Amino acid sequence: MPYRETEATRRRAEERRANLLRAARDLVARHGFAGAKITAIAETCGTSVGLVYTYFDNRDELLATVFRESASHELAAVRAGTAAAGPAPRERLDAFIRTFAGRALRGRQLAWSLLFEPVSPLVEAERLTYRRAYVDLAESILRDGIADNTFAQQNVGLSGAATIGAISESLVGRLNPVGYDGLDGLDDTVIVDDIVVYCFRALSAPSTSPAPTRQETP
Numbered sequence: 001m002p003y004r005e006t007e008a009t010r011r012r013a014e015e016r017r018a019n020l021l022r023a024a025r026d027l028v029a030r031h032g033f034a035g036a037k038i039t040a041i042a043e044t045c046g047t048s049v050g051l052v053y054t055y056f057d058n059r060d061e062l063l064a065t066v067f068r069e070s071a072s073h074e075l076a077a078v079r080a081g082t083a084a085a086g087p088a089p090r091e092r093l094d095a096f097i098r099t100f101a102g103r104a105l106r107g108r109q110l111a112w113s114l115l116f117e118p119v120s121p122l123v124e125a126e127r128l129t130y131r132r133a134y135v136d137l138a139e140s141i142l143r144d145g146i147a148d149n150t151f152a153q154q155n156v157g158l159s160g161a162a163t164i165g166a167i168s169e170s171l172v173g174r175l176n177p178v179g180y181d182g183l184d185g186l187d188d189t190v191i192v193d194d195i196v197v198y199c200f201r202a203l204s205a206p207s208t209s210p211a212p213t214r215q216e217t218p
Helices: 007-031 038-045 049-055 059-084 089-106 108-115 121-147 156-175 188-203
Strands: none
Touching (some): 007 038, 007 049, 007 059, 007 108, 059 089, 059 108, 089 156, 089 188, 108 156, 121 156, 156 188
């Protein structure tokens, strides 16, 4: 007689898979993708390595799923924070930067893993997908800001990617697990404020009046 999956067995299988992913996410958040070994995941769940492989073909597939779910959660938070700022491009850009950078600094290991940690090609493909989503969000803000003269006329695609690059690269030193790379002593709020200032300086519309002539003191 052929085996027929029941609702109860399907539910148990879904719960086991969810538990494995939860354990893997926790390990990534604490130790990075390098620390999310199959043996560690199985041990955390109190199960066998063999059972893990009944739900995932290999470790790369499991970690790509972890990346996708974690990155999706972060992207949703940034989108929500940006939308909550209202329709004005200036306020949306400010909220976008502060939500992105603030969440990264509060969850440094996870942010490092999602943004910078060396990963397999399968996981890297997920990273590129979500990076594109952030660029798209930045582009939509810039496009609206150019339309109402909040920001200078510019190549939206290039400036959107440059904005994401500026935010991400500004955080490398602080997020790096092996050291702050020259950012020791700087408060997180100062770092975020400075990133905001930098991005607005790069993107803001030119003044409608000429800059005053400055006289040098003899």
